[in-house]
Amino acid sequence: MTMLHVEKLAKVYTRGRFSRVPTFSLEADFEVASPQIIGVMGPNGSGKTTLFELITGSNAPTSGRVMAMGQDIHKVRYRQRCQLAMHYHQSYQVRSFQRRVPEFLLEPARCEAPAIHLFDEPQFNPQDGYIGFMLDFFRRLRSEGKLVFVCLHPNEPYHVELLREVCERFIFVNKGRLLQAASLQELKAHDAFNAYLGRLAAEI
Amino acid sequence: MSQPLLKAEGLAKRFGDRVVLQDVGLEVEEGEIHGIMGPNGAGKTTFFHVLTGQHKPDAGRVTFRGEDITGLAPREIACRGIARSFQLMNLFDDETALVNTMVATPEMRARGFDLFSDAARLEAATERAQRALADVGLEHQASARAKGLSYGERRALEIGVALASDPKLLFLDEPTAGLGAEGTERIAKLIGSLRRKVTIVLIEHDMRFLFGLADRIAVVHWGQVIARGTPEALRANPWVQRSSLAA
Numbered sequence: 001m002t003m004l005h006v007e008k009l010a011k012v013y014t015r016g017r018f019s020r021v022p023t024f025s026l027e028a029d030f031e032v033a034s035p036q037i038i039g040v041m042g043p044n045g046s047g048k049t050t051l052f053e054l055i056t057g058s059n060a061p062t063s064g065r066v067m068a069m070g071q072d073i074h075k076v077r078y079r080q081r082c083q084l085a086m087h088y089h090q091s092y093q094v095r096s097f098q099r100r101v102p103e104f105l106l107e108p109a110r111c112e113a114p115a116i117h118l119f120d121e122p123q124f125n126p127q128d129g130y131i132g133f134m135l136d137f138f139r140r141l142r143s144e145g146k147l148v149f150v151c152l153h154p155n156e157p158y159h160v161e162l163l164r165e166v167c168e169r170f171i172f173v174n175k176g177r178l179l180q181a182a183s184l185q186e187l188k189a190h191d192a193f194n195a196y197l198g199r200l201a202a203e204i
Numbered sequence: 205m206s207q208p209l210l211k212a213e214g215l216a217k218r219f220g221d222r223v224v225l226q227d228v229g230l231e232v233e234e235g236e237i238h239g240i241m242g243p244n245g246a247g248k249t250t251f252f253h254v255l256t257g258q259h260k261p262d263a264g265r266v267t268f269r270g271e272d273i274t275g276l277a278p279r280e281i282a283c284r285g286i287a288r289s290f291q292l293m294n295l296f297d298d299e300t301a302l303v304n305t306m307v308a309t310p311e312m313r314a315r316g317f318d319l320f321s322d323a324a325r326l327e328a329a330t331e332r333a334q335r336a337l338a339d340v341g342l343e344h345q346a347s348a349r350a351k352g353l354s355y356g357e358r359r360a361l362e363i364g365v366a367l368a369s370d371p372k373l374l375f376l377d378e379p380t381a382g383l384g385a386e387g388t389e390r391i392a393k394l395i396g397s398l399r400r401k402v403t404i405v406l407i408e409h410d411m412r413f414l415f416g417l418a419d420r421i422a423v424v425h426w427g428q429v430i431a432r433g434t435p436e437a438l439r440a441n442p443w444v445q446r447s448s449l450a451a
Contacts, residue, residue, distance in 0.1 A: 088426045091245040093223035119426075123243060129411055130243050132443030133423045137430040 009064035042173030215264035239418030
């Protein structure tokens, strides 16, 4: 079974009540079969957090679906979605759901503990040494068979370094579109990624 | 194997959308100094509040000497021999260091604040309070008003107040908060001198401080314990090595 299948997923935000004008759209289509640590990068407002919200079932897609451990996460009971995918916001866990359907119409989660862990912009401070414990924690989750996403907006050389140290795959989110690569070098072939990294491109 | 003095299992605590603790456990052995550390906002203080009764957990269990104390009021927990200090200090400013310490003693607790009803009891309380003040190096300041003490002395006095209750287990929440290098050093010495006299759970953001004092440390982040170990084992981490702690 595929751990995570993001299937032709789209989220469109619009403005205006009658003639809806799209202001932002995110599209994603990818699959992860086995435990991994995936680094997610992208400028502010590019759609990183929206992507995480769609995967954890806290934000409803306009079209497409998210299959987490074989279950469409948006059809799972709200309070049990964290048994499939967990969203970590900086230093705590988030359970925020738009409750549109009564809980009893939704299906129970088929997992006890979440298999997918999404870390949204953890605060990495090189001064205090906590980075090492966080990276070890990601590795431990992976060794326990979990899928880990680490979202980070690199603006210091050590950010690039820690991404390279811990991640096995990368996703670059830019203007609502995803670029995927097995290494930072591979991403570097794209002009948009280079422009995003700026002076840090020299670190790769 | 002997049971731990304090044991927490499966603790969970949530505030609205935020899950601050999720399935957290801790074991504190008698006589040790057990550190809890984590980055700012990681849930250290919430963890502390759940262990000491300020917050009732949504799930999980806390046992002290084998007795379930989950969700008991702070006062009931205190009566079982658990004392705590606060990140923000609680002292009677207009009273002397000795009186501040005396009101915490078991002798006074038994009789409330009626100081003159029992001379023998008063004497015992005074003795115990003086011992507690000596333990924190404030015996020479016994008759000074709390508000007249330096910030560092007030921090020490707070620990003295906690000690005067004759606890089996002492919780200290960021005892060095607001202190400079010298004050921190002094508190570190003080806490080190209490080792084996009383079991201590010490919450700190400052890793260097904890590394020098704790027997074992739990690292709390994202509502979980993300790492555990001795200071030596945790210090060996390459990212800790290259941080400002390496010096």
